[in-house]
Amino acid sequence: xxxxPSVFFALRFVVFFFFGCALLVLMSxxxxxxxxxxPPEIQTFTLPKEVxxxxxVRLKVGAxxxxxxxxxxxxxxxxxxxxxxxGAEIQWTAPxxxxxxxxxxxxxxxxxxxxDGGEKVASKSAAIIVYSKTYRIAEALSGxxxxxxxxxxxxxxxxxxxxxLTTATFTREYERNNTFTERKWLxxxxxxxxxxxRCQRFLxxxxxxxxxxxxxxxxxxxx
Numbered sequence: 119x120x121x122x123p124s125v126f127f128a129l130r131f132v133v134f135f136f137f138g139c140a141l142l143v144l145m146s147x148x149x150x151x152x153x154x155x156x157p158p159e160i161q162t163f164t165l166p167k168e169v170x171x172x173x174x175v176r177l178k179v180g181a182x183x184x185x186x187x188x189x190x191x192x193x194x195x196x197x198x199x200x201x202x203x204x205g206a207e208i209q210w211t212a213p214x215x216x217x218x219x220x221x222x223x224x225x226x227x228x229x230x231x232x233x234d235g236g237e238k239v240a241s242k243s244a245a246i247i248v249y250s251k252t253y254r255i256a257e258a259l260s261g262x263x264x265x266x267x268x269x270x271x272x273x274x275x276x277x278x279x280x281x282x283l284t285t286a287t288f289t290r291e292y293e294r295n296n297t298f299t300e301r302k303w304l305x306x307x308x309x310x311x312x313x314x315x316r317c318q319r320f321l322x323x324x325x326x327x328x329x330x331x332x333x334x335x336x337x338x339x340x341x
Contacts, residue, residue: 157238
């Protein structure tokens with residue numbers, strides 16, 4: 119019965135041989151897939167150019183994979199809040215500011231990373247401008263004005279002098295005896311009379327009617 123060890127050895131050799139071949143085939147397939155796998159391609163990247171502070175918008179990316187692999191999406195933003203960091207379409211809320219304050223424009227960077235099943239990646243970045251409407255009004259109205267008249271409680275009182283608006287603090291400075299006195303600029307509404315080139319601004323119960331004299335940023339409304 120000496121042939122039994124030989125048969126056992128032969129069978130064991132055959133098993134290991136086929137196992138090794140199968141392993142080589144699988145490794146070759148994996149390497150072949152890695153060699154032939156192409157990264158995802160981004161076709162569209164949809165997001166607004168500008169949003170107001172605190173506004174919520176949708177961010178979308180359209181991509182496909184040449185090998186039809188399942189794609190995963192990862193989003194990142196430099197400011198604001200993402201409702202979810204995954205998916206081809208997500209909701210993003212811009213940074214918020216207190217209603218009593220104004221802020222200059224802020225640039226927010228948006229980045230999306232797309233990965234396929236073979237670990238190939240594609241990415242896209244863009245910027246969104248976040249703005250305050252109140253600040254932009256202040257910026258547009260910054261300059262020096264001549265005070266034409268004031269109206270308090272429905273009664274008009276003639277007055278002379280000048281008023282200056284500053285962009286940084288959105289305050290009004292009224293000149294009296296050649297000295298500017300800074301006061302808080304409380305805007306309830308803004309009216310513009312194109313015919314007479316007047317701007318009316320309500321400050322609580324105080325209505326200022328101003329004629330633009332110099333340093334006004336909008337050329338067509340200059341005196």
